[in-house]
Amino acid sequence: MSYLGYPDFFEPYIKRVEQTRPARVEMRRKGKEFPLMSLEERQEILKYHPDYKEEGKREIKVGPCKGYRIAHEFVDLLEAKSRVDPDKVDLTRVDYETDVLVIGGGGAATIAALIAEENDAQVLIATKLRHGDANTMMAEGGIQAATKGEKDSPYYHYLDVMGGGHFKNDPDIVAAFVKKAPDALRWLEDLGVMFSRSPDGRLEAMHGGGTCRKRMHYCADLSGMEIMRTVRDEARNRQNIKVLEFSPAVELILNEHGRCAGALLYNLETEEYSIARARAVVLATGGAGRLHVQGFMTTNHYGATADGVVMGYRAGIPLAFMHTVQYHPTGVVSPEQIEGWLVTERFRAEGADVVNIHGEKFVNEREPRDVESARFIKECLDGNGVPTPTGKVGVWLDSPVIDILVGKGRVRTAFVGKWKVYDRLGIDISRAPMLVYPTLHYQNGGLGNNVECETAVPGLYVAGEVTGGLHGENRLMGNSLMDLVVFGRIAGRNAAVFAREKAKEGQLTLDHVRRYHKELEEAGIVTDGVAPMLLPDYTSPEVRKRQLTVSYLGTLR
Amino acid sequence: MSAKKKDKSSAETMVKKEREVSKAKLIPVHIMGKRYDVPEGLTLMKAMEYAGYKFIRGCGCRGGTCGACGTVYRKPGDYRLQVALACQKTIEPDMHITQIPFFPANRAHYEFADLTSAPEEVFKLYPELFRCVACNACTKACPQGIEVMDAVSALKQGNITVAAQIGFECIQCGLCTSRCFGELVQYHMFQLARRIYGARITPRAEHLIEMTKAIDEGRFDNTLEKLRHMSEEELKELYRKREEEPVTAGEDWRPKDKTYL
Numbered sequence A: 001m002s003y004l005g006y007p008d009f010f011e012p013y014i015k016r017v018e019q020t021r022p023a024r025v026e027m028r029r030k031g032k033e034f035p036l037m038s039l040e041e042r043q044e045i046l047k048y049h050p051d052y053k054e055e056g057k058r059e060i061k062v063g064p065c066k067g068y069r070i071a072h073e074f075v076d077l078l079e080a081k082s083r084v085d086p087d088k089v090d091l092t093r094v095d096y097e098t099d100v101l102v103i104g105g106g107g108a109a110t111i112a113a114l115i116a117e118e119n120d121a122q123v124l125i126a127t128k129l130r131h132g133d134a135n136t137m138m139a140e141g142g143i144q145a146a147t148k149g150e151k152d153s154p155y156y157h158y159l160d161v162m163g164g165g166h167f168k169n170d171p172d173i174v175a176a177f178v179k180k181a182p183d184a185l186r187w188l189e190d191l192g193v194m195f196s197r198s199p200d201g202r203l204e205a206m207h208g209g210g211t212c213r214k215r216m217h218y219c220a221d222l223s224g225m226e227i228m229r230t231v232r233d234e235a236r237n238r239q240n241i242k243v244l245e246f247s248p249a250v251e252l253i254l255n256e257h258g259r260c261a262g263a264l265l266y267n268l269e270t271e272e273y274s275i276a277r278a279r280a281v282v283l284a285t286g287g288a289g290r291l292h293v294q295g296f297m298t299t300n301h302y303g304a305t306a307d308g309v310v311m312g313y314r315a316g317i318p319l320a321f322m323h324t325v326q327y328h329p330t331g332v333v334s335p336e337q338i339e340g341w342l343v344t345e346r347f348r349a350e351g352a353d354v355v356n357i358h359g360e361k362f363v364n365e366r367e368p369r370d371v372e373s374a375r376f377i378k379e380c381l382d383g384n385g386v387p388t389p390t391g392k393v394g395v396w397l398d399s400p401v402i403d404i405l406v407g408k409g410r411v412r413t414a415f416v417g418k419w420k421v422y423d424r425l426g427i428d429i430s431r432a433p434m435l436v437y438p439t440l441h442y443q444n445g446g447l448g449n450n451v452e453c454e455t456a457v458p459g460l461y462v463a464g465e466v467t468g469g470l471h472g473e474n475r476l477m478g479n480s481l482m483d484l485v486v487f488g489r490i491a492g493r494n495a496a497v498f499a500r501e502k503a504k505e506g507q508l509t510l511d512h513v514r515r516y517h518k519e520l521e522e523a524g525i526v527t528d529g530v531a532p533m534l535l536p537d538y539t540s541p542e543v544r545k546r547q548l549t550v551s552y553l554g555t556l557r
Numbered sequence B: 001m002s003a004k005k006k007d008k009s010s011a012e013t014m015v016k017k018e019r020e021v022s023k024a025k026l027i028p029v030h031i032m033g034k035r036y037d038v039p040e041g042l043t044l045m046k047a048m049e050y051a052g053y054k055f056i057r058g059c060g061c062r063g064g065t066c067g068a069c070g071t072v073y074r075k076p077g078d079y080r081l082q083v084a085l086a087c088q089k090t091i092e093p094d095m096h097i098t099q100i101p102f103f104p105a106n107r108a109h110y111e112f113a114d115l116t117s118a119p120e121e122v123f124k125l126y127p128e129l130f131r132c133v134a135c136n137a138c139t140k141a142c143p144q145g146i147e148v149m150d151a152v153s154a155l156k157q158g159n160i161t162v163a164a165q166i167g168f169e170c171i172q173c174g175l176c177t178s179r180c181f182g183e184l185v186q187y188h189m190f191q192l193a194r195r196i197y198g199a200r201i202t203p204r205a206e207h208l209i210e211m212t213k214a215i216d217e218g219r220f221d222n223t224l225e226k227l228r229h230m231s232e233e234e235l236k237e238l239y240r241k242r243e244e245e246p247v248t249a250g251e252d253w254r255p256k257d258k259t260y261l
Ligand SMILES: Cc1cc2nc3c(=O)[nH]c(=O)nc-3n(C[C@H](O)[C@H](O)[C@H](O)COP(=O)(O)OP(=O)(O)OC[C@H]3O[C@@H](n4cnc5c(N)ncnc54)[C@H](O)[C@@H]3O)c2cc1C
Pocket: A103, A104, A105, A106, A107, A108, A109, A126, A127, A128, A129, A132, A133, A134, A135, A136, A137, A138, A139, A140, A141, A142, A143, A144, A223, A224, A247, A248, A249, A250, A284, A285, A286, A287, A299, A300, A301, A303, A304, A305, A307, A308, A342, A441, A442, A463, A464, A465, A466, A477, A478, A479, A480, A481, A482, A484, A532, A534
């Protein structure tokens, strides 16, 4: 038996939400909102955020940021060994030769490839899964740019980005970002991205957490997918862009002049390693949700395992803002089948209320993500969360309010992606609320870089989620899709120019890996762990217990 | 996809959530013809992982948006061959499942800059469009519930707009293609339609053009330069003073302070 598609268990809880709904709608109609927190109140609430849990972190013992405290899950990887023994790799046997090697097949990578190609470079994309299997494909909500001059400008965008990031962001990067964002949107329009717009061509826009103006542009609720598939389609048209799928990079290769000169690739299917030599490299491997930091569920795609951070750190690039990880406030708690999945912030932007077990509001829906998440966690710790039959807890996101406020059918049309997912499970979210809890979502920090996407290693450029600086300690929704377009373009251009004008041929080397191994040994780290992780392992523990092969010599695994 | 050795570097925490389901009732499924007993309520994808498979292919977003996990299945006593996304479909007792991790598909190359919105361009690139026999197998297959055949018909009639709009939610999983009698590759055609529609048919945003022009002319350079050098305290002050556009405000909303526009 079920109530509105949910197990009976939830009936009394859902009914409470229904009881308080009319009064909440009335408040909304009068333009009344739950008060936003002051900066001081935010600080207080943030104590409930997982980032502030000291026992969740430890110091890294090696590398350029020795002593930096970050999540165990990252340190575990940074204190692991290479997947290969550098002495066994014959660097004179080059398998692929190219001007620009792009590592990754998501948004930042593909856009960098397009622009590098336009700057006369031969481009090779090496990616872990299929081209386009990436977090970019999954982004639903939207992409920020100040485009409506009568009420918005890069000034306000700048302040919002800084405020979201606790004013710790790199000011140069933020300034370049807000200034180049509108042109990046125009570039996407030229490629044929179908933005949601009114009949006269005006782009629709809405609020996101932490914005003071409505500047979140979108393509229904499939913004990232629409952007990703369009740029991928364009890349497929370009003769000078070649793509290697199921071939992740496992180490960067430098040359005797200390420049980045390619990468060691790994064929996931045949298990062969191969060498790609390049005159410049763009590293755009995205995020790290599949590390399940502090055991949180995640919204990220299957290949989000922090590989780029591991490879870059070994090559000597310092980390930036890796001490913070973003939890998206609204991940699905129940039904089980879609646990961890993201419910876009746009539901809240359009008027869906967040309510507790009593059907009462307890937070403004537009606080920055870290504050909103921390507030949910507090509410549940205080005993005001909604329990589930399997012992979890969450709060309600009351989506039916949107249909009442905006008009019948709005949820179905404006959130078609999510509507369908729930519909397949027998729940109509224009009539029933969604049960949500914070879910691991975004790697706020990453490899340190500057406004030109340059890193500590000449010839190595970075873009997208693998970087750190733009978002400071907390990214605002819609700024990472824009991040990957703005800085994907810059990285692509600069890599092509470097390949043409500044690259210096020289002998290839993996000495940085040898040095790193030595450092591990000297720090007394004994480990049989290897990194990058490449893919998570979800086989059941029962099966693992019975996988007893001692080693993998011989013809059979 | 292969039942592979355990990756030693993966953290234990990852399976924590998955472990909870092991209390549930076990039901039989047949993965490529071999029987495994797995907890009910799992998706096909999680069921295969539970059984011991570690995916290389056939798994991407795990969230119904990337189209990597197309799967064919048959239910006991049912003559029909059905298709679904492994990350979306819940297992049923005695199902037989096999993934289709890759499907060779014809895709036309084109110079996008040279394309106009004339339907003939699409006809030229994809002449097989006219091999459609209107059997509707594509629509029945589509896990997104897209009226695939309607979009194909629209394209045949030269209506790129309708094809782009119907095909907007396409995740390019290829399941329609795998069932198509006329051997069309619907999702590449829809991709082309969407790009033509987005770039050549919808009116462009005037306000965006104006804003990029203002930026190019340097209108915000001084302001940004000042912000860039401000102390945290000064920034916080400006941040607090920002005027909030109300959630319910219409397009005609204007801020009181226009200094920084
Ligand atoms: C569910 C979800 C919703 C989101 N919604 C929004 C939103 O509404 N607005 C917004 O602005 N942002 C959103 N984000 C965030 C945003 O989508 C990502 O931050 C952004 O797309 C990252 O882009 P990227 O190109 O840096 O990385 P990705 O798109 O993740 O691409 C990384 C690529 O690198 C590949 N790769 C990884 N390791 C290796 C390796 N070792 N070798 C080779 N290749 C490798 C991956 O397979 C992948 O192809 C969302 C994210 C998720 C997960």
